[in-house]
Amino acid sequence: MKLSLALEDAHQGPFLANDLVRASFEIRGPTFHKSPRISAKFVGTMAVSFPTQVNAASPGQITTVLFEQHKKIEYRDLQWDEDASSGESIYTTPIEFQFPDGACYCDRPQKCQLPPSLDIMEQNMRVKVSYTMTISVGRSVLGAMTKTKTVAMEIPFSCNPSTARLPRSSCVLSVPMNEKPGRYARLRDTIADQEHDDGSCPSYSPKYSPSIKVEVLLPQPAILIRGQPTPVQILVHTPTDMIESGNVYLRSVSMDLKTLVTTSTGAVPRTITQRRHGCSMAGAVKIDSELFELDSGAWGNFFVLNAKPTTESCILRMDHVVEVVTGISVGLGNDIRYAVAAFEVIVMDPPPAYEVGDAIQA
CATH class of the missing domain: 2.60.40.640 (Immunoglobulin-like)
Structure with missing residues (x-):
């Protein structure tokens, strides 16, 4: 069973807040005789990590979940086709998520910005912000046993400044x-x-x-x-x-x-x-x-x-x-x-x- 995930349209540049993320999901392999369990997840995280000697008693990495969205894909929603050359079954389905307009649960009257995708390391500290779409497929192999495969794709994200105070020139x-x-x-x-x-x-x-x-x-x-x-x-x-x-x-x-x-x-x-x-x-x-x-x-x-x-x-x-x-x-x-x-x-x-x-x- 082979899984692939790709953006449906050739999106130029990173996504912004409230943008729709449309992807195409494909499964190649033997024909399903039992309905597979397919789940999709879209999550944004910020991981801050530092060496043990810098952070001492704290954990080496602190991960904050910015947002998390889940969807269940029904077997009946899959479109079936057959590869004439290999005889493999091909199942496809579109998947759609939306970036939220805010990213935090603080007490501010307005929601905070989602930080842009980044991965930087300086001064013995690393900060990585990533937005990832993940699809998992579980199929029965023997009785109650299930074999699961997963495919993931990072989605680039950016943001425009929301500050109301403009700097001098x-x-x-x-x-x-x-x-x-x-x-x-x-x-x-x-x-x-x-x-x-x-x-x-x-x-x-x-x-x-x-x-x-x-x-x-x-x-x-x-x-x-x-x-x-x-x-x-x-x-x-x-x-x-x-x-x-x-x-x-x-x-x-x-x-x-x-x-x-x-x-x-x-x-x-x-x-x-x-x-x-x-x-x-x-x-x-x-x-x-x-x-x-x-x-x-x-x-x-x-x-x-x-x-x-x-x-x-x-x-x-x-x-x-x-x-x-x-x-x-x-x-x-x-x-x-x-x-x-x-x-x-x-x-x-x-x-x-x-x-x-x-x-x-x-």
Whole structure:
């Protein structure tokens, strides 16, 4: 007896909440003389595992069932055919399940998001979220004895962010020019002195003196679409006396995407951090005005490829942060001053492709 399970339609991309999952199930083998017992299950799980030395007295793996659906398939619902070449009987039937719109049993007024399919391992911890359709067939072999075979298929799933709070589109770094060369100045105040309520950059008021302010702008709001380029604008605000020296250079700018996956299934929340390179430039671009914009042709675009969408639920959060590092020098030597800052962004899947249907007849 051979079992096979396949999606009925060539579904492009992962499924979303409330999507129907239609599959075709096939049994090949001898003809059934007694009705088989056929059951179908659709289940979503999140498994968090870690080495014993990290987790100590806790189990090595904690598995949370996100949802579980069951169906019984009657023998009369099977369609029979015969393979002319082998003489095998072929039984087929369609199977349909639906992704739920929520995934948890918490006390929140709205259901939490289903987390996307993922399998990541970092920092001695592994998080795997999977959605699996499983079909089991039991047939009688001798009297009351039953032989059971099972076939399973993972169903890819994704989600769109449900957060109502949109991140700001700009980030401002103050590069202290009196710091020791090569030392990183980390920006502590991420909002108050960086932008006005309308999102615009404030007038030059250095946090460090003397300092140069580098403004990084993404589209408003800062939403990154996977697989699509996001234009980046770089503005450099420089004090007049430094411009008059005629010897100030932008030496480097780099932007990386950090993903923080936080699970809350155990006694203590745990976080995995992943870093992906975004875009960067290095060289020596002379700054010749108080408000200087880096040529977009010399910069490029920010791409997000393998990151999962931003997700928020009571069992798993997936947050994304863009970390920006910029370097400024006076002269072309190695005395480069750096500043680093980070700001939150939202990552989401591109919208589904529209299919052109038949023209409506008048």
